[in-house]
Amino acid sequence: MDDLEIRKTGLKVTAPRIKILDLLQQRADQHLTAEDVYKLLIEEASDIGLATVYRVLTQFEGVGLVKRHHFEGGQSVFELDRGPHHDHIVCLDCGHVEEFIDEVIEKRQRSIVKEKGFTLERHALVLYTHCSRSDCPNRGD
Amino acid sequence: MDDLEIRKTGLKVTAPRIKILDLLQQRADQHLTAEDVYKLLIEEASDIGLATVYRVLTQFEGVGLVKRHHFEGGQSVFELDRGPHHDHIVCLDCGHVEEFIDEVIEKRQRSIVKEKGFTLERHALVLYTHCSRSDCPNRGD
């Protein structure tokens, strides 16, 4: 059960937290906005307020359970922080998000920062593209 | 005069636009929020509304005069789009912004997207660091 995961973080094990973590785990391949999560919870008859969704996601971020990304255009998106770091490719037409990791880029980033004598805390790399997937509304543009 | 630059874009040459472009040119090394611009305009006794600042910056972005960046934390920042593309290093402590360009990273990005059959429209790369500048632990850009 999820209880363990949550308990390990030191956060109290509450119904909203269990349900939100559960939902994120079922959709570990997706990048959801707080509102997405809120609506999905409503669909499964969970009576959890939007404020709580934001609170819980922020707390989960704080304890390393989820990652928050700021893509272009308004809302933050959240995803379960399961394992290795990765960057993102976002389709400007359909919003599809794909993940990738490139060691060459990672390495260059580290040396760029090192050259300046700074300390790299984290980075955000998003490639905005037009994807070529069959269900993308703008394919072949 | 700035008139030329603006006229070339097809936008009408108005007082707010001249003043905003002028201000951006005087601070070409900085990354300003719309509110920064608004306040700086007030300081120089220009009576330009915040809505107009947003409008003009967005229009300037549309015609390629300025670039907008979405760093972590709320407001977008704007800078004059003078010449070559570059990415950013942002200090999490003092907000200092530094620019860099790395052809290795640029090239890798292109091939990653190409491999997937997508088209790269643009990208955002921000390295969040702790800088080592003497005036760091403070405000300022």
Added chain:
DNA sequence: GGTAAAAACGAGAAGAATTCGCATTTGTGG
């Protein structure tokens, strides 16, 4: 298990950033 203190919740208000609506003013082409 029972219970009290601490933490979390839900709902709506508040806040921050940005955009919109509209009456008024201002460039610009003719």
Added chain:
DNA sequence: CCACAAATGCGAATTCTTCTCGTTTTTACC
């Protein structure tokens, strides 16, 4: 220099997110 489309200023409206506060739950401890 005129007419009219475009731009402006202002405040209201939107959007996304956080806060407040009265109520409910958890959990540590008896």
